[in-house]
Each structure stands twice: as structure tokens, then as C-alpha cells.
Amino acid sequence: MNGTDTQERVRFGHGIVPARLGSLSFLVSTRALSVCAVLIGLCAVVGVVSLAVGRYPLTIAEVLQALGGGAEGIQRTVVVEWRLPRAAAALLFGAALGVSGAIFQSLTRNPLGSPDIIGFASGSYTGALVVIILIGGGYLQVAAGALVGGCLTAALVYVLAYRGGVQGFRLIIVGIAVSAMLSALNTWMLIRASLEVALSAAVWGAGTLNGIGWSQMVPATAVLAVFFIAAAFLARPMRLLELGDDASRALGVRTERARLSLVVLGVGFTATVTAAAGPISFISLAAPQIARRLTGSASVTMGASAVMGAFLLAAADFLAQHGFTLFLGRETTLPVGVMTVSIGGLYLIWLIIREARKGV
Amino acid sequence: MSSTIAPATATAPVGAPSTAGGIEQASPPGERGRPVRGVAHNNAVRSLGLLAGVAVLVVVTLASVAIGARSIPLDEVLRALQSAPVYDEAIIVWELRIPRTIMGLAVGVALGVAGALIQAMTRNPLADPGILGVNAGAAFAVAIGITVFGAGSISGYMWFAFAGALVVTVLVYLIGSAGYGPATPVRLTLAGVALAAVLSGITTAITLLNPNTFDQMRYWQAGSVVGRGLELLWPVLPFFALGLLCAVLVARPLNAVAMGDDLARSLGANVAVTRVLVIVAVTVLAGGATALAGPIGFVGLMVPHVARWIVGPDQRWILAYTVVLAPVLLISADIIGRIAAPPGELPVGIVTAFVGAPVLILLVRRKRASGL
Numbered sequence: 001m002n003g004t005d006t007q008e009r010v011r012f013g014h015g016i017v018p019a020r021l022g023s024l025s026f027l028v029s030t031r032a033l034s035v036c037a038v039l040i041g042l043c044a045v046v047g048v049v050s051l052a053v054g055r056y057p058l059t060i061a062e063v064l065q066a067l068g069g070g071a072e073g074i075q076r077t078v079v080v081e082w083r084l085p086r087a088a089a090a091l092l093f094g095a096a097l098g099v100s101g102a103i104f105q106s107l108t109r110n111p112l113g114s115p116d117i118i119g120f121a122s123g124s125y126t127g128a129l130v131v132i133i134l135i136g137g138g139y140l141q142v143a144a145g146a147l148v149g150g151c152l153t154a155a156l157v158y159v160l161a162y163r164g165g166v167q168g169f170r171l172i173i174v175g176i177a178v179s180a181m182l183s184a185l186n187t188w189m190l191i192r193a194s195l196e197v198a199l200s201a202a203v204w205g206a207g208t209l210n211g212i213g214w215s216q217m218v219p220a221t222a223v224l225a226v227f228f229i230a231a232a233f234l235a236r237p238m239r240l241l242e243l244g245d246d247a248s249r250a251l252g253v254r255t256e257r258a259r260l261s262l263v264v265l266g267v268g269f270t271a272t273v274t275a276a277a278g279p280i281s282f283i284s285l286a287a288p289q290i291a292r293r294l295t296g297s298a299s300v301t302m303g304a305s306a307v308m309g310a311f312l313l314a315a316a317d318f319l320a321q322h323g324f325t326l327f328l329g330r331e332t333t334l335p336v337g338v339m340t341v342s343i344g345g346l347y348l349i350w351l352i353i354r355e356a357r358k359g360v
Numbered sequence: 361m362s363s364t365i366a367p368a369t370a371t372a373p374v375g376a377p378s379t380a381g382g383i384e385q386a387s388p389p390g391e392r393g394r395p396v397r398g399v400a401h402n403n404a405v406r407s408l409g410l411l412a413g414v415a416v417l418v419v420v421t422l423a424s425v426a427i428g429a430r431s432i433p434l435d436e437v438l439r440a441l442q443s444a445p446v447y448d449e450a451i452i453v454w455e456l457r458i459p460r461t462i463m464g465l466a467v468g469v470a471l472g473v474a475g476a477l478i479q480a481m482t483r484n485p486l487a488d489p490g491i492l493g494v495n496a497g498a499a500f501a502v503a504i505g506i507t508v509f510g511a512g513s514i515s516g517y518m519w520f521a522f523a524g525a526l527v528v529t530v531l532v533y534l535i536g537s538a539g540y541g542p543a544t545p546v547r548l549t550l551a552g553v554a555l556a557a558v559l560s561g562i563t564t565a566i567t568l569l570n571p572n573t574f575d576q577m578r579y580w581q582a583g584s585v586v587g588r589g590l591e592l593l594w595p596v597l598p599f600f601a602l603g604l605l606c607a608v609l610v611a612r613p614l615n616a617v618a619m620g621d622d623l624a625r626s627l628g629a630n631v632a633v634t635r636v637l638v639i640v641a642v643t644v645l646a647g648g649a650t651a652l653a654g655p656i657g658f659v660g661l662m663v664p665h666v667a668r669w670i671v672g673p674d675q676r677w678i679l680a681y682t683v684v685l686a687p688v689l690l691i692s693a694d695i696i697g698r699i700a701a702p703p704g705e706l707p708v709g710i711v712t713a714f715v716g717a718p719v720l721i722l723l724v725r726r727k728r729a730s731g732l
Contacts, residue, residue: 033549041502048438095595098670110484111546111549111550132580160721160725161724161725163725165702169485169724170724173483173485173665173720173721173724174720174721174725176661176662176719176720177662177713177716177718177720177721177724178717178721180657180658180661180662180716180717181713181714182715183657184709184710184711184712184713184714185710187578187581187582187707187709187710188582188706188710190578191578191579191582191707195571195574195575198574198578199571199574202564202574203568204569205493206564206568233558281557282557285557286552286554288556289550313480332569334568334569335564335568335729337561337564338559338561338562338564338565338568339561341557341560341564342557342558342561342562342565344554344557345553345554345555345556345557345558345561346554346558348550348553348554349535349551349554349555349558352533352535352536352538352550352551353538356537356538358545
């Protein structure tokens with residue numbers, strides 16, 4: 001350690017500096033750090049703006065005043081009771097989906113990897129459809145149905161793919177097979193239902209933050225907080241697992257255990273968000289890839305994916321709520337899932353083209 | 361196709377290129393480094409297997425003409441085939457059963473071959489014919505057709521679907537190949553996924569804002585081969601022929617491409633031309649199939665995997681087996697759909713998954729299931 005001061009400094013690569021914190025020391029990419037900082041700033045801007053815009057418009061100053069607790073009456077009700085839970089949900093859920101996507105893309109080493117591949121999305125949709133179409137139920141029942149359906153499906157896929165350890169390729173194929181069956185079942189249920197019920201099921205299926213209040217946000221936040229802490233501990237094993245089972249085992253990772261914990265964690269993130277807001281698609285697919293391209297890192301990372309996901313979902317929800325009003329002068333609210341796929345997709349296209357222009 | 365296979369190449373390509381490294385390499389963490397052989401080890405066994413497959417296809421085809429809400433014994437079927445559609449059985453056979461069987465045959469072959477080609481080119485086991493945006497483009501165009509132009513039947517949807525599929529695939533290729541250098545499989549895949557996402561978002565928005573469109577789309581999206589007269593098939597057949605011709609041309613180069621672009625080039629394969637031909641083939645095959653039957657998933661994804669496990673990594677055999685096995689899956693799914701939920705019918709797109717998925721799971725749980 002002391003030798004490096006007098007000798008030539010170790011160079012870890014362009015823009016990568018070692019950071020020391022007491023006895024801890026780790027490498028930090030300045031580019032990743034600055035990208036994350038900018039994204040966090042953008043998240044804050046989008047968050048505050050979405051608190052201000054709406055049928056009861058407020059100035060930014062009024063919003064900040066209400067957030068600081070210095071406002072009373074309607075101003076406080078609008079900001080803290082009505083708009084804040086939704087804005088917070090967008091940021092939090094976006095971050096959760098981003099991390100979940102990073103986990104699955106890293107585990108499968110496939111840019112198409114997402115919790116969907118182990119059947120979670122179609123399973124939770126099946127659960128919700130059963131509740132909406134066959135049983136009939138309110139928000140809580142639908143959330144419970146989605147949770148049960150998704151987790152049962154994920155467990156089923158894991159068990160079916162298990163044969164003395166889970167091999168990535170087998171997991172993918174079994175996931176595809178089970179998902180295909182469930183989405184066929186979903187299509188069938190949608191055909192059999194009356195148009196009205198099918199439409200409301202389709203709105204849930206697109207993923208929407210309409211009707212999110214504190215009563216849904218508080219439990220979701222508590223659960224997600226636990227998951228985020230667990231994710232921080234698993235970030236290192238996740239990176240090492242990408243080296244392959246043999247190499248990561250040699251570096252001290254218990255591969256099978258780490259992989260199972262990561263799968264459980266990834267599913268946990270998605271399950272919580274899906275139960276609360278429906279299957280908001282594409283964030284978990286796009287956020288890690290966009291973040292990887294912005295930070296210039298070698299593979300997907302949890303932190304940058306989380307911030308990117310938060311920004312994507314917050315921006316998408318703002319447009320879903322106010323896009324029609326702002327651009328067409330028509331008051332229509334779309335499910336946010338519709339916006340996430342459109343915006344995330346457009347951005348991904350732009351990134352691919354830009355990357356190609358630079359000849360990377 | 362089997363006649364083009366020279367005996368000397370039986371052991372040539374070893375599969376599972378170990379593309380270690382970053383997440384950018386869209387390669388499955390399969391059983392690396394080991395030559396993956398199928399169940400059928402040599403060409404004699406493979407040929408026999410192919411013959412058996414053809415026999416199964418014939419049986420399934422006959423069954424498809426005989427079985428339905430009104431079962432017709434085989435001797436009746438044969439008698440009806442020799443007569444004009446003048447009495448009940450003959451009308452059922454000629455006007456209902458034969459068109460849907462031929463439709464299933466054509467759509468099955470097209471989807472299967474498209475799936476085999478796209479998996480071979482992208483070297484990604486998750487790739488299906490929809491990955492280049494075919495399904496999303498078709499659905500988007502159909503939604504526009506219903507909402508704006510008032511299309512209301514399969515013959516109305518068909519050309520919207522086909523045009524949407526073609527235009528979107530071309531767009532995906534342009535995005536994937538923008539800038540310097542040729543379109544790499546990873547960039548094509550990501551471009552396809554991204555554009556499909558944008559379009560499906562818009563499609564969902566359109567359908568959620570127009571209940572009538574939603575109502576029609578939910579039936580179209582289930583996928584079906586019923587109620588399409590053969591007159592719809594004829595204009596699409598030249599496209600299918602073009603696609604199959606491309607498939608025959610690229611089968612051999614794709615064996616080289618499986619080892620990675622650089623190695624393929626040094627083996628004398630023209631990677632860029634191969635890629636363009638594959639994209640043309642996938643577009644016209646999957647686009648045509650989707651135009652005829654709606655988005656039927658899973659056939660193009662599953663059958664190539666099954667074929668690969670039977671015959672090993674040689675693309676020529678995989679394609680030959682796919683041509684036979686894909687319509688077997690589609691037609692048997694259609695038969696099951698007719699008798700599973702009387703008095704109604706289940707659309708074939710729903711049944712394929714229920715027939716195919718258990719087979720796929722059983723197969724992948726075997727020890728020797730191979731990656732790409």
C-alpha cells in the first residue's frame with residue numbers, strides 16, 4: 001500500500017480511480033459516477049415537476065414549500081396526499097425494475113434476459129386475470145392474485161428446470177415454455193370475457209400507476225427497502241458470476257447459492273412492483289442496457305440500472321398523465337406501461353444508432 | 361433438401377461456440393466447449409428419422425381432414441375427395457377441413473423455418489420470428505387498419521398485417537445497420553426489440569382508446585387458421601417460395617456463421633450476404649404466416665430446438681426436420697383445438713403452446729439438451 005506513493009501509480013484504466021474509505025478500498029469509474037449524478041438530478045427535476053403539474057397547477061416554489069411542511073389546506077393535500085405517492089411510486093418502482101432487469105441480464109448473460117424469462121410476468125397476469133374475470137375483486141385481491149400467480153410460476157419454472165443445479169440455458173427454455181402456456185391461457189380468458197371486463201383487465205395488464213396512494217405505497221416501500229439492501233450485498237457476487245462458474249468459485253463465490261439468492265431477489269423486486277402497479281413492461285429490459293451504454297461499463301450494473309429505471313418510469317408516468325393534455329389538449333390518461341415501452345424503445349433505438357455512428 | 365447433404369460433412373460442424381465474455385455476446389450459457397451431437401448420430405439415422413417425421417405428418421394431415429365437430433371416417437374422406445362438394449361430408453371436407461389443413465401446413469412450415477433461421481443467425485436461443493419486429497409491425501398495421509380504415513375481416517386485415525411486417529423489418533434492419541460496419545446480430549436483436557416495444561406501446565394505446573379495435577384485435581391476436589379460404593393463400597405463396605429458396609441457399613453458410621463471424625469469414629462464408637438473405641427469408645415467411653393466421657407464437661421458437669436436439673448442430677438437417685415437424689405441431693394443435701372445448705373451438709395459437717410446451721420441457725430436462 002505504502003509503496004504505491006513513491007512508485008509509479010497503478011493505472012486501472014481510463015477514468016477509473018481507486019477510492020479508499022478506512023480499510024475499504026474500491027474502484028470508481030468517474031464516468032459512471034457522473035452519469036448517475038446527472039440522472040439523479042433529472043429524477044429530482046421530473047419528480048418536482050410532476051408534483052406541480054395537473055388540474056390544480058402549482059408553482060415549483062409552492063411545491064417545495066408543501067414538501068417542507070410549510071403549507072396548509074388544499075396546497076398540502078394536493079402535493080402530499082394526492083401527487084407525492086404517485087411520483088414516489090414511479091421513482092421507487094422504476095429503480096426496483098431496473099435492478100431486477102440488471103440481475104436477470106447478468107445471470108443469463110443475455111440482453112434479452114428479464115424476469116419475464118422465468119415466467120413471472122405471464123404468471124402474474126394470469127393470477128390477476130383469474131381474479132378480475134373469474135372471481136371479480138378489488139385492488140387488493142388483484143394484487144394478491146398477481147403476487148400468487150407470479151411467484152407460483154417462478155417457483156414452478158425453477159423446479160422444472162432443476163436437475164442437480166440450475167443451468168442457465170435450461171432455465172431459459174423452461175421459462176419460455178411455461179410462459180407460452182400461460183400467455184395462451186391469458187389470451188383465451190380475454191376472449192371469453194365480456195368486452196368491458198376484458199378492457200379493464202387489459203388496462204391492468206399494461207401496467208398503471210393510477211390510484212396509487214399512501215396505503216399502497218407504505219407497504220411496498222418497506223418491502224422494497226429490504227430488497228435494495230440485499231441487492232447491495234449481492235452486487236459483487238453478481239459481477240463475479242459473470243466470469244463463469246469456475247472462475248467465480250475460485251474467487252470465493254458460492255455459485256449455486258448466489259444464483260438462487262439473485263433469482264429470488266430479482267423476482268421479489270418485480271413481484272412487489274407488479275402487485276402494486278401491474279406488469280409495467282420494458283423498464284427492466286431497457287434500463288440496464290441504456291445505463292450500460294451511458295456509463296460505458298463492460299456489463300450491466302445494479303446502481304446505474306436503478307437510477308436509469310427510476311428516471312425512465314418517472315418520465316413515462318409524467319407523459320402518461322399529462323402527455324395528451326399538453327400536446328393534444330385532450331384530457332386522456334393512459335396506463336404508464338404504454339408510455340414506458342414507447343419512450344424506452346425510442347431511446348434504445350437512438351442509443352443503438354448513436355453507438356453505431358461512433359463506430360464502437 | 362436432404363439430397364444436398366454430402367456424406368463428408370456429417371461430422372463437420374461442432375456446435376456450442378463458447379462465446380465467453382460480456383453480456384453483449386448473446387450466447388446461452390449452454391454446455392460449453394463440448395461438441396454437441398443430437399440423438400441421431402449419423403446420416404442414415406437422420407434420414408430414417410426424417411422419413412418417420414414425414415409419415416407422422418401424413419397421418420396428422422389425414423386426421424385433420426377427418427376429425428372435427430363432425431367426425432368423418434377415413435373411407436368417407438377418400439370418397440368425398442373424389443367427388444365434387446355436393447353432399448354434406450364432401451362440403452365439410454372441401455370447404456372447411458382441407459383449406460384449414462393446407463393453411464396449417466403452409467403457416468407451420470413458414471413459422472418453423474423462419475424460427476430456425478433467426479436462431480441460427482442471431483445465435484440466440486431466445487430469438488423467435490417476431491424478434492425482428494414482424495408481429496409488432498403486423499399488429500400495429502392491423503390496429504391502424506381497423507381504427508382508421510374500418511377493416512373488419514381476415515381478408516381486410518391480411519394486407520395490413522403483411523405490409524406492417526415488411527415495413528417494420530426493413531426499419532429494424534436500417535436501425536441495426538446504421539453507421540459504420542454491418543448489422544451485427546446483437547444490434548439487430550436490440551433494434552427489433554426496441555422498435556417492437558415502441559409499436560406495441562402505440563398499438564396498446566390505440567386499442568385501449570378504441571373499444572371496437574380492442575374487441576377485434578383480441579380475436580386476431582389469438583391466431584387461427586379457421587375461416588380463411590384458400591384464395592387468401594395463393595397471393596402469399598410466392599413469398600413463401602422466395603423465403604424457402606433463401607433458406608436453402610443459406611443453410612450451408614449458416615453452419616459456418618455458427619462459429620462466429622470471424623471464423624465464418626475465414627472459412628469462406630459471405631457473412632453479410634448470408635445475413636441479408638436470412639432477414640429476407642424470415643421477413644417474408646413470418647410476415648406471410650402472420651398475415652394469414654395472426655401472430656401464432658411458439659412454433660418458430662420451439663421446433664428448431666427440438667430439431668437441433670434430434671439431429672445436432674448441422675443447419676441443413678435442422679431446417680429439413682423443421683419443415684416436417686413445425687406443421688405437425690401446428691396441425692395437431694388445430695385438431696386438438698377443435699375437440700377440446702365443445703361445442704366451440706380453441707384458436708390454434710392458444711393450443712400450440714399447450715401442446716408444445718410440455719414436450720419442450722420434457723426434452724430440455726434430458727441430459728443432452730444442447731445450446732446453440
